[in-house]
Amino acid sequence: MxxxxxxxxxxxxxxxxxxxxxxxxxxxxxxxxxKILEMDGGMKKSxxxxxxxxxxxxxxxxxxxxxxxxxxxxxxxxxxRHTAEDGTxxxxxxxKNCDMCPWEITEGCIFFHDDSMEARVYYSELGAEIxxxxxxxxxxxxxxxxxxxxxxxxxxxxxxxxxxSSQNFCPRFYVTEDERFDITAAIVISYSHYELxxxxxxxxxxxxxxxxxxxxxxxxxxxxxxxxTLEEAIGMVKNDILCETEDAVYSIK
Numbered sequence: 560m561x562x563x564x565x566x567x568x569x570x571x572x573x574x575x576x577x578x579x580x581x582x583x584x585x586x587x588x589x590x591x592x593x594k595i596l597e598m599d600g601g602m603k604k605s606x607x608x609x610x611x612x613x614x615x616x617x618x619x620x621x622x623x624x625x626x627x628x629x630x631x632x633x634x635x636x637x638x639x640r641h642t643a644e645d646g647t648x649x650x651x652x653x654x655k656n657c658d659m660c661p662w663e664i665t666e667g668c669i670f671f672h673d674d675s676m677e678a679r680v681y682y683s684e685l686g687a688e689i690x691x692x693x694x695x696x697x698x699x700x701x702x703x704x705x706x707x708x709x710x711x712x713x714x715x716x717x718x719x720x721x722x723x724s725s726q727n728f729c730p731r732f733y734v735t736e737d738e739r740f741d742i743t744a745a746i747v748i749s750y751s752h753y754e755l756x757x758x759x760x761x762x763x764x765x766x767x768x769x770x771x772x773x774x775x776x777x778x779x780x781x782x783x784x785x786x787x788t789l790e791e792a793i794g795m796v797k798n799d800i801l802c803e804t805e806d807a808v809y810s811i812k
Contacts, residue, residue, distance in 0.1 A: 620671040623750055624648055627669065627676075630761045647672060654680070654769040659776040661685035665769045674750055680768040681735075681743040686780070691740040693783040699742075702782060702792050703732040706775075709801060712767050728763050730771075742779065744768050774800055 624640070627650065631638045638652045652667040660682055667680040681687075690696065712730065730744040746764075753760045777799075778792040787795075797803040 617673065619750055620648055620673060623676060623753065624650065624671050626757065627761065630758075631765070634765065636765055643670060652765065654765065657769055657773040657776075659773050661689065661776075661780070665772050667764065667769070669764065675747055676750070676753065677745065677747050678764045678768075679743050679745040680764070680772060681741040682772065682776075686742060687740045689780060689783055690734060690742055691738075693785075695783050695785060696734070698782055698789040698792070699734070699779065701789055702778065702796075703734075705793050705796065706732050710771075710796070712763070712771050728760075728767075730768060742772075744772060771800075 628638070628640070631650075631652065636652055636654070638650050641649045641651060643649045648671045650669045650671075652669075654665045654667060655663070657663055657665045662683040662685050664683050665680055666683060667678065669679075670677040682690075690699070693699075712728065728746050728748070730746045732742075732744050735741040735743060746768075748760055775796070778787070778795040781787045781795075782789065782792040
């Protein structure tokens with residue numbers, strides 16, 4: 560019988576344990592690698608889905624820009640295409656014949672996002688300067704609060720059966736916080752809604768909103784100029800825009 564020294568037995572035992580540990584480490588590494596590859600594959604799949612959605616959104620936005628541009632050209636509305644700082648496609652517009660507005664114009668812009676358009680209509684640079692220099696801005700904010708509560712612009716259409724009105728949009732009124740002090744009316748419209756009511760949406764942005772700002776010019780700028788009080792400005796809106804029956808008396812200072 561061949562004798563094996565204790566030292567050699569310990570070495571054989573150590574070799575066996577070392578081999579087992581190596582196999583175990585290799586198995587764990589393979590499992591971990593598999594998990595990493597699975598996660599990486601999932602991330603890549605997710606990233607591909609995001610890129611695909613972004614491309615599709617960009618294609619839809621470009622289609623909407625083309626359709627809206629055709630409307631602007633057909634109605635002789637001055638406009639230009641730009642790209643915003645964040646890369647969002649944008650159209651800027653000028654609306655003339657706003658006789659009561661500063662410089663007799665209002666301006667507008669539309670940001671075409673992946674699934675919706677954000678439209679803004681605002682007074683000219685002169686109107687923004689009047690707002691910036693006025694000490695009556697707190698009263699203007701209270702007047703805007705009244706507008707949010709009571710004023711609901713509509714688009715009127717003439718058909719063979721007569722004239723009907725639609726009231727699907729509710730703009731927000733605010734003064735921009737970018738130190739430009741633009742007095743603005745803004746709405747966000749999904750592309751799905753735009754496709755359902757294309758002409759109505761276009762008319763609302765380019766006709767109804769500029770007309771509303773034009774009619775609001777006197778109460779807004781008389782208020783900012785300190786010529787009337789807040790209560791008198793609200794009375795003007797009630798009488799001239801809401802057509803309420805009560806007679807309003809305005810003391811122009």
